[in-house]
Amino acid sequence: MTRFLINRLFQMAGVFLLISLVMFLLLVMTGDPIELLLPPAAGIDQIEAMRRQLGLDQPWYVQYMQFLRSAAHGDLGTSFYFHEPAIRLVLQRLPASLELVIWTMVLSTVIAIPLGVAAAARPNSWLDRGVLIGSLVGISAPTFWIGIVLIAVFVVFLNVLPSSGRGGWEHLVLPVTTLAFYRVALFVRLIRAGMLDVLGQDYIRTARAKGLLERMIIYRHALRNTMIPFVTIGGIQMGGLIAFAVVTEKIYAWPGMGRLLLISIERLDYPVVVAYAIVTAALFVVINLTVDVLYALIDPRIRYE
Amino acid sequence: MSRAISESQASAAPVIPRPARRGTWLWRSFSGSPIAVAGALLLGSMIALAALAPVLAPWNPQAQDLSQRLISPTWVHGPYPLGTDAVGRDLLSNILYGLQVSLLVGVFAIVISTVLGVAAGVTAGYYRGRLDALLMRAADMQLSLPFLLIALAAAAIWGRGVYKIIVVLGIIGWAEFARTVRGSTLAVREKEFVEAARALGAVDRRVMLRHILPNVLTPVIVLISVAMPRVIVAEATLSFLGVGVPLTTPSLGLMIDGGYKYLFSGAWWPSIMPGLAMMLLVVGINLVGDWLRDALDPRLYQRR
Numbered sequence: 001m002t003r004f005l006i007n008r009l010f011q012m013a014g015v016f017l018l019i020s021l022v023m024f025l026l027l028v029m030t031g032d033p034i035e036l037l038l039p040p041a042a043g044i045d046q047i048e049a050m051r052r053q054l055g056l057d058q059p060w061y062v063q064y065m066q067f068l069r070s071a072a073h074g075d076l077g078t079s080f081y082f083h084e085p086a087i088r089l090v091l092q093r094l095p096a097s098l099e100l101v102i103w104t105m106v107l108s109t110v111i112a113i114p115l116g117v118a119a120a121a122r123p124n125s126w127l128d129r130g131v132l133i134g135s136l137v138g139i140s141a142p143t144f145w146i147g148i149v150l151i152a153v154f155v156v157f158l159n160v161l162p163s164s165g166r167g168g169w170e171h172l173v174l175p176v177t178t179l180a181f182y183r184v185a186l187f188v189r190l191i192r193a194g195m196l197d198v199l200g201q202d203y204i205r206t207a208r209a210k211g212l213l214e215r216m217i218i219y220r221h222a223l224r225n226t227m228i229p230f231v232t233i234g235g236i237q238m239g240g241l242i243a244f245a246v247v248t249e250k251i252y253a254w255p256g257m258g259r260l261l262l263i264s265i266e267r268l269d270y271p272v273v274v275a276y277a278i279v280t281a282a283l284f285v286v287i288n289l290t291v292d293v294l295y296a297l298i299d300p301r302i303r304y305e
Numbered sequence: 306m307s308r309a310i311s312e313s314q315a316s317a318a319p320v321i322p323r324p325a326r327r328g329t330w331l332w333r334s335f336s337g338s339p340i341a342v343a344g345a346l347l348l349g350s351m352i353a354l355a356a357l358a359p360v361l362a363p364w365n366p367q368a369q370d371l372s373q374r375l376i377s378p379t380w381v382h383g384p385y386p387l388g389t390d391a392v393g394r395d396l397l398s399n400i401l402y403g404l405q406v407s408l409l410v411g412v413f414a415i416v417i418s419t420v421l422g423v424a425a426g427v428t429a430g431y432y433r434g435r436l437d438a439l440l441m442r443a444a445d446m447q448l449s450l451p452f453l454l455i456a457l458a459a460a461a462i463w464g465r466g467v468y469k470i471i472v473v474l475g476i477i478g479w480a481e482f483a484r485t486v487r488g489s490t491l492a493v494r495e496k497e498f499v500e501a502a503r504a505l506g507a508v509d510r511r512v513m514l515r516h517i518l519p520n521v522l523t524p525v526i527v528l529i530s531v532a533m534p535r536v537i538v539a540e541a542t543l544s545f546l547g548v549g550v551p552l553t554t555p556s557l558g559l560m561i562d563g564g565y566k567y568l569f570s571g572a573w574w575p576s577i578m579p580g581l582a583m584m585l586l587v588v589g590i591n592l593v594g595d596w597l598r599d600a601l602d603p604r605l606y607q608r609r
Binding site for chain 2: 149156242277280
């Protein structure tokens with residue numbers, strides 16, 4: 001297990017480095033922030049001074065080595081726009097984004113598991129059909145559009161919830177529901193399909209023959225084996241949520257790092273975009289390793305030798 | 306010459322009859338499933354609406370008329386059945402052309418993903434070794450990052466453009482196809498008919514194209530049905546975020562972005578309507594895809 005985790009860590013470090021290089025190269029190849037930072041009337045020497053000051057007069061590989069060296073010291077450059085350390089700007093907004101991601105995962109799981117189990121326990125019942133139709137709509141509707149429909153209903157017409165900003169729980173309701181919509185639909189399908197698969201197997205028949213309570217069979221014997229694919233997809237979805245949080249943060253003016261990313265892309269503020277990529281990559285490392293560990297906890301057959 | 310003939314005969318036995326048989330029961334399973342038929346009808350009518358946009362659209366989608374801005378939907382009668390947007394453009398016409406763009410992006414991006422992924426997957430699975438390790442490591446790395454985030458980064462850096470979005474979404478999609486096809490190739494390359502073809506002197510390229518490729522396509526069809534909705538929604542999402550297609554393109558994502566600011570003045574239609582159209586399109590694809598997945602699932606297949 002430990003060796004496996006160390007291996008994974010090295011692999012993730014590779015992903016990490018690659019992301020930083022790709023981000024760096026792509027950003028260097030496109031757009032010149034000088035034009036945006038200085039007034040159009042700025043003189044040639046003013047431009048040159050700015051360029052030297054930002055280190056943009058060096059060849060790209062020198063810039064990249066410099067970037068890596070300072071990155072190792074936790075310094076990912078200074079935002080061209082905010083004149084603050086890029087990493088600090090991103091990290092300041094990280095909690096707001098994580099708040100969305102974590103609550104969405106909690107909400108989706110809490111809704112999806114009982115629904116999926118109940119649907120699988122009575123296939124073709126009205127509940128099962130309702131769940132299937134609902135989940136089809138859920139996986140088909142674009143996340144950003146769900147957000148807009150929710151604003152139209154709960155903010156504009158019913159006027160019961162705030163539409164923007166971060167504050168108490170009432171600010172969380174709409175963004176989290178928006179993000180959870182797709183996840184619930186996906187998880188329900190996954191749990192239902194997994195349960196149907198497992199419930200048809202011999203050991204479940206044995207458990208029934210022993211006269212165990214149906215509830216016991218479903219939650220203790222069947223659900224446990226359904227959780228393995230669920231954890232994988234859940235891990236992938238959590239990564240995806242970080243991406244979709246960008247969309248939600250735009251709609252609900254949520255002060256997270258996704259909104260910072262969109263603003264920084266618009267302003268060609270490279271250091272912030274790169275810092276965002278690095279922080280996000282680090283999050284993926286953590287999520288992927290957590291999923292690996294969870295596997296071993298759920299399924300004792302997996303031992304990573 | 307004679308060698309080529311005998312070689313194709315050797316391979317003909319296992320390859321050709323199966324798709325024919327599969328075709329007929331596939332049709333029977335399709336016509337026996339009301340959900341699949343409903344999905345195909347829905348998808349078919351969305352495609353028809355998109356294709357017939359130049360005929361059906363009552364207005365030029367770009368024509369602005371500020372005196373006719375934010376007119377609410379009149380549904381059947383009136384010049385603007387689904388209403389107008391903030392600059393007085395007809396929503397119905399824009400939605401029809403928007404569906405066209407969604408489908409174009411979806412189809413072409415998937416073609417790129419499929420070609421790249423299948424080529425990489427068959428090559429990796431056939432040759433194994435270092436090339437395989439390299440390609441699969443690259444695919445794993447890419448798949449450890451969310452699709453939308455890579456697309457967002459690439460599109461943001463490269464700039465707006467319909468063909469740029471197609472290329473970006475197409476290239477990112479390769480990994481999933483490559484991994485699946487590699488898996489099937491590993492199984493198929495050990496089969497006797499592949500060995501027979503090689504023993505008869507077929508070159509690697511011929512073995513891959515004529516003998517392995519036709520036998521690894523079933524999961525590819527299923528993957529296409531999963532990847533297509535994702536690509537279509539991704540285009541809309543990127544356009545919504547401001548890094549997708551150019552502002553002059555009739556795109557459902559752009560329409561929603563342009564329309565949602567007017568929600569608070571009570572104009573819900575400029576943002577809700579285009580999303581509804583997109584959802585119907587995606588529901589159609591998903592319904593057909595669900596049925597395809599069940600019908601082609603090798604595990605269900607054996608139970609028959």
